[in-house]
Structures are given as C-alpha cells and as structure tokens.
Amino acid sequence: AELDTLRLPADELTHFMLVYKFGLAEIGTKITILAEELQHRGRGNPIEHVITRLKTVESLTAKARRINCPMAFDTVRARIRDIAGVRVICSFVSDVYTVAEMLTRQQDVKLLQTKDYIAEPKANGYRSLHLIVEIPVFLSDRVVTVPVEVQLRTVAMDFWASLEHKIHYKYEQDVPDHLRAELTAAAHDAARLDERMERLHAQIHGPRHRT
C-alpha cells in the first residue's frame, strides 16, 4: 500500500533506493577508513562507532507527506536528502569537527549543507553536527551523485538523543512538561560533561592535531 503512495512501480522504487544504499556504503567506507587509519596512528581513535541507516519506504513516504512533497522520484530526490544516513559517534567534541573536516575535504565529497546544533543547540537541548554531503556512485552505465546525511556527535550527545527519541516515541509527541524540562536540563549536563572531558583530555594528551 505504501508503494502506491509513492505512485511508482516496485522495481523502479527498488532501483531508486539502491542508489542510496550505494551512496551510504561509499560514505560508510570513508568513515571506516578514517577510523582505522586514525587508530593506527596511535593517538587514540576519535571515532567510537558508526551506524548507517537507510530510510524505509514507509518513513520516506511519511516524510514526503509531512513536507507536502509530491510523491514522484524527481521531487523526492530533490527535497529529501536524508534517505541515506550515517551517524558517527566520537569521543570528544573536537573530534566531531576533526572528522567532519577530514571527510568534507576529500576530493569526491561535496558538502551541500551544514547544520551545527553543537554551536547552536535546538530549544530542547539537542546537539549534533549535521552535514549533507554528496558522493558520486558509479553504476554500470552512468555516474549518479547521491546525497547522504552525516550526523556527528559525542557519546554524551548520543546518549541524550537516544533517550529523548525513546521518550518522544513513548509519549507520541505529547511529552509531559516536567519530563521535557528534565530532558533539557539533562542536555545541559551532557554539554558540561563534554566540556570537562575535553579539558581533561587536553591536559593528558595535549590538544589533538587538526592535521
């Protein structure tokens, strides 16, 4: 039934999603290479872990409906740029920016958009660095560029965001005021913890090189 809402033949839809899967794999590999190489350099790995996810057709359809995007390939392609998503969890805030820079300065990566919710957290306290990057994918008969959303955050930011997400899900948007306030306070605590950990880390090792 959801396929009908995208008004597309199933095989075309599969091919449409496939391209995002490839884009995700390309960016995922780049992040894994950075993580392994940085580990090898022996100054500690700034990347704790990496999660990749492809939007389901259901959530893609729901989002298109929410933003009033016509249910056609070209409009969805142009307006929804988080079909492919990579989440990079780093140890320290400085690592978030270092990894973002290492990724975006690569020749085949084009940075389309930056949303820095670390410099400017959302009202609820949400913090993360969001990038939309574009990567070429080489198909059998042509090259396509695929947008991928990269979310970079610290362990503390991720801890907060996953709990907030669960609470939101549980209360279906109707989060009680006292819980909302508690969550925002917890986000501030997480931000303070990040600052302390950064200072401690710098005291022990000196600031990491930004190469």
Ligand code: 0O2
């Ligand atoms: P999922 O399941 O993670 O994909 P839009 O993406 O259009 O809704 P916008 O402004 O383009 O909104 O994107 P934004 O705000 O840069 O980032 C949206 C994504 O960031 C969300 O994806 C979440 O993953 C994450 N995010 C943003 N704000 C919050 C927040 O307050 N709490 C938590 N836990 N995560 C947040 P989706 O599509 O909502 O979900």
